[in-house]
Amino acid sequence: MLTGRVVRFDEVRGYGFIAPDGGGDDVFVHANTVDGDKWALGPGVPVEYEAVENERGPKALTVRVLGPAVAGERTAPVRTVAPSTGRGHESGQGGLEDEEGLCDVLSERSFVTETTEALLISVPDLTGAQIVAVRARMLALARRHGWVEG
Template sequence: MLTGRVVRFDEVRGYGFITPDDGGDDVFVHANTVDGDKWAMTPGVPVEYEAVDSDRGPKALTVRVLGAGERAGSSARVGTPAAARGREPGQVGGPDDEEGLCDVLSERAFSAETTEALLTGVPDLTGAQIVAVRSRILALARGHGWVEG
């Protein structure tokens, strides 16, 4: 297995790039090749991967996150998708939440969950409509302190 660090990853488009630790060209990575938590694919996160050469350059076949690039002092659950926390998006509480309180998400995670909810709930929305609705919901969330950042 090779090792490297995530340079960038666009969860909306479902792909990004890894810089190999041993140097060389950046390696293309598609979301479907990530083993485990795709939300952890943030810049600087160490990964191990297998790669092959393609007509456009190196391409990752399997990728495993070695560490999560969480901010110092942040909760391990901040920014983790609801499904990964053992509940459906929008569901308050969970197996480890005795008080029934909801998590405070990063703006990025909140936007991603909102986008997923809109795509799943109203699949015929246009991209522009999703962006407009998501922006308004994010402003509402900021006003209520539902997101951090």
């Protein structure tokens, strides 16, 4: 078995790429080849896999997640804002937070609206189905962490 780290993974399309620990070309990985929770794949996640060569390059046959993403692999900061002032600042962990460490708790409707706007601005060529899928996943995450109410 080979080891590596996920470089990127598109949950909507169900595929991504692994950077082998030993170097070389990135390895294509499809969600159907993941043993266990395919939602665990994301940048920096260590994996173990078997691969074969095909006409497009290396392709993973079986993939097993070895642990959580490595610290420092985050690609975007988390924005936290003080409810009293509506202001935030960058924290040492890469996010924005106020002096008290408080954040805005949005209504689900506001969260969905802001998420949609962010997706449209950041990746304007996403399809409607992709936006709906990403929004649903983000809303589930926000519910689990208490970032939304309602």
